[in-house]
Amino acid sequence: MSETRSDMSTDPRGSQAPGVATLPPLVALEQHLAPYAAHSAQSRGRRYPERPPSARTEFQRDRDRIVHSTAFRRLEYKTQVFVNHEGDLFRTRLTHSLEVAQIARSVARNLRVNEDLVEAISLAHDLGHTPFGHAGQDALNECMREHGGFEHNLQSLAVVDDLEEHYGGFDGLNLCFETREGILKHCSRENARTLGALGERFLQGRQPSLEAQIANVADEIAYNNHDVDDGLRSGLLTIAQLAEVELWQTHYEAARGEYPDIEGRRLVHETVRRIINTLIVDLIDTTTRNLTEHAPGSLDDVRGAPPLVAHSEHVAAQAAVLKRFLFKNLYRHYRVMRMANKARRVVVGLFDAFTADPRLLPPAYQSKQEAQQPRLIAHYIAGMTDRYALKEYRRLFVIDDN
Template sequence: MSDRRSDPGMAAGPADFAGGASREAMSPAAWQEAGLAPYAAHSSRSRGRRHPEPLPAARTEFQRDRDRIVHSTAFRRLEYKTQVFVNHEGDLFRTRLTHSLEVAQIARSVARNLRVNEDLVEAISLAHDLGHTPFGHAGQDALNECMREHGGFEHNLQSLAVVDELEEHYGAFDGLNLCFETREGILKHCSREHARRLGELGERFLTGRQPSIEAQIANVADEIAYNNHDVDDGLRSGLLTIGQLAEVELWQSHYDAARRDFPAIEGRRAVHETVRRIINTLIVDLIETTNRNLAKYAPSSLDDVRAAPPLVAHSEQVAAQAAVLKRFLYRNLYRHYRVMRMANKARRVVKGLFDAFSSDPRLLPPAYQSSDGGMQPRLIAHYIAGMTDRYAQKEYRRLFVVDDD
C-alpha cells in the first residue's frame, strides 16, 4: 500500500499517521500537524522556549504561543493604536488590531494552501505589531529620534522585547516565553549591530539565511493587508478619490472588471468589490509563485528553507503592480497634508513626553524609574511605546496643560 503522507494530493485519515496509529494514540501536536509539508515548521521540532515548560496537554506549542499573544496586554492595546488615521478621527478606520487580524486571515489562507503551519503563521501575524508606538510610523520615527544616542528605537525589536520581557502574566518568567520560531517570525528586520546581541535569534541576519516559510508568509501578508486596507481607508476618508486611483493598474483593472460584472454597482459597494478582487489576485499569485519556487528548490526540511533564497514571493508582473500601488499610497495618502499635520502633532507629543520624562524621571510611574541612568532612556521608550494614541494624548495634557489632572 502506498504511503499517503508522501503524496500531497491525497487527504490523510486517522489511520494514515504514525505508522497507522489512531488519533487517540497520538499527541495533539502529532495529530494536528501530521498533514504538513516536510519543509513546514513542526512544533514538536521547535528549537524551544527561553525558559523550559511542560508540554501543553491539549494544544500544540504554536497554538499556545498564539493564545498567549491574544491574551496579552499589548495585543489589547492595539485596538487604540493608529494604522494611518489616529483613533479619534473615525470609528471605521483600521487600527493596529484590525490590521493584525486581517494579516492573520490572509496568512492562514496562504499557509493552508501551501500545507505549512497555520498556527505558527497566525501567531506571528498577530504579534508582529505588538511593539508599535502610538500614532503609527510618525510615533516610531519620533521615538527613534529621541533614542538616537541610546541605541535607537525599532518596532520589530520592541515587539520582541514585549514578548520576551515586558508582558507580566506568568509567575515563572517575564514576557510570554514564546517558541523560537514565533520570535524569529516577529523579528522581520534587524541591523547587524542588534543581530550580534541577539545570539541565535539574530544569526540569520549575519549569515544571509532565511526564516521559516511561515515567517515569510506573514511578512508578505502584512504588505497585502496594509496596501489594500489603506486604499479602502483613504477612499473612506476622502483623502483619495477613485479618479486618482485610475493611474494604478492593479486597482483600475479590477475596478473595471467589477463594473463590467455589475453595471449598476457604485459607492462603497464598488470599492469593497474591487479591493476584494485585488486581495484575491495577490493571494492566488502568491500561492502559485511560491509553489513554483518550492518545486524549483525542492526543500525537504525547514533547514533547506533557511538555506534557500526567499521562497514566498509574487510573480514579477504582480510584484511590479503592487509596487506601483505602494508608491501611489506613499505620494497621495501617507504624504497627504492632513495626514502630515496629524503626524506633526504626533511627533510633538512623543518628543514632549520623552523630554519631560528624561528631565525628571520622577514623573514616570515607579515601575519605569531606574537608579541606573544608562537604563532610564530605554525604560522611558518602553513606557511611551506601550501607550495607546489616546493615552499618549492624555499623558501629554497631564504634563503640559495646567488645568488638566
C-alpha cells in the first residue's frame, strides 16, 4: 500500500459561504492538548488528498466516517463471546466498541491527548473481526494458511483502506495515517514490509501514538470486565468461582460493605464498575508517572520511547489473574467450546464450498485471477454477521432453504 501525504492546511475550515459567521479556527479545539499528543494539523495525512473539513477536525472526520460505515453497523450482529442468537443482553462487537471508546476517551481527557483520535481508533478496532468471534478468526486463518493467513487487525485495515464503498473518489474510508496506525495493533514483520510507512514501526521497534496505546489498553479493560458480567448472566460463571480472583473479590466485598442490602444483578454491576474505575484510575496515574519520567516533547518522542500507557505492577498482576481465570473458566467452558466448534464448521464449510466453486459467490467476490480468489472469499466471510453466516450455510447445504 502506497502512502500519500495530503495537503492539510493549518486552517482546516475550508471555504465559507457568504454571509455565514466565521467559525473559530478548528485547530483551537486542540490547543489544550499536550505537546506529545497527536494534533490534526500535524497529521501525516491521508492516502488520497482531500480538501480539509469545514466544521470538524481531521480526526473527527475519521470518527464520523467509521460510524457511518457499513462494517460498523455489522458489528451489532457479530459476537463477542456468545453467538448473537444466544441472548439479547450479551455484548456484541458493537456494544463492546462503544464501551472501549468511552473508557479510552476518559483516559485521553485526563492525559490531555486527542480524544477524537482515540475514539476513532476504538470504534474501528474490531471492524475486521469475523463472525463468531475468535473461533471464526481461527477457522478462517486455518483456511487461509496457504494464502497468507488471516488476521483481524490486518482485516480491519483492509476494511477502512479498500473494502468500504461509500465515496466517489476512492475505495475505503481514506482515514488519516494516525487512525490507521492505531487500528493496526499487531503485525508480523513479513506483513509489515508490505505496508510502507504504516509498517515501519514494527520493523524498527518503535511505538504508535499515545492515543493508539490508550485504545489498546481500553480494549482489554472493557472485554475482561464485561466478559465477567456476561459470564455471570449466562450462568457459565458463578460468584463462588470468582472469589479466587483478588481483583473481583476486593471490590465485591467493598460493594457489599457499602451497600449491605444489594444483591443479584445490582451487586454484580456495582462490583464490575468499581473494578473498571480502579483500572482506569491506575492507568492514568501510572501513565502520568511514565510521561513525567520520559518527558516526551512531541509525538515523535512518544514513538521512540518504550510503551508509556501502562498499569502499575500490582494492578497489572491482578488484571492478569482475571484474564487467566476467564480463559480457563469462560472461554474454555464446554458450552462455549461447543458453540465454537459449530462456528468453525460453518466458516470452514463456507470457505470450502466457495473455493470448490467460486460461482456460488456474489459476483463482486468472483475473481478472474485464480490467485486472488482465496483472499476475496476471506473478505466475504469476514464481512458476514453471525446470523448471515448461518443463513448462507443453510442456503448452501440445506435443501429446503433458499
